[in-house]
Amino acid sequence: MWLSCEVHGDVTTVSVAGEVDLSNAHLLAELLENVAGVRAPLVVVHLAEVTFFGAHGTEALVRARRLLRERGGRLVLCRPSRVVRRVLDVTGTLPGFEIVTRLPPDGVDQRPARPVAPGGAGVVELSGS
Known part of the structure; x- marks a missing residue:
């Protein structure tokens, strides 16, 4: 596994x-917990x-989402691979995540992302328009 973390203003990627x-x-869980902290x-x-x-990756994302919500933040998944989407779908956690296909160049859209629609192809694309 390869991980990287960048901070630009209020957005951590x-x-x-x-x-x-x-x-x-x-390692993913620790990084996300530190970022959420x-x-x-x-x-x-x-x-x-x-x-x-695997399931431990799902647990890391769910825990980070919860920690961020408790602190008034948001967790957004960007372009999850087919493998990730499948595992999140099978575990029933997919509808609870905000998913985007891309972010505008400045990294923050003025509109909030919407959660994925259960059972649908509900990927949200954020654009500058």
Whole structure:
């Protein structure tokens, strides 16, 4: 697994690539918990390059979402790979996440993202228009 984290103003971007499994999901969980532990109004997790996603990865995302909500922040998943979407769907957690296909260049849209519609292709695309 490969992780990166960038902070630009009020937006923290975490990028994940490779396999997220039992042996390394704790690293993702720790990173997201650290990000959620500081003032982070918006955390965007890019998941397009994830090739395997286990239950521990799902737990890391759910925990981070809860921590951010408790602190008044948001967790947004950006372009989750087919593997990630499938696992989130099977576990019943997919409808609880805000999912976007892209963010505007400045990283923040004035409109809030909408949650994915249960059972649909409900991916939200944020655009500058």
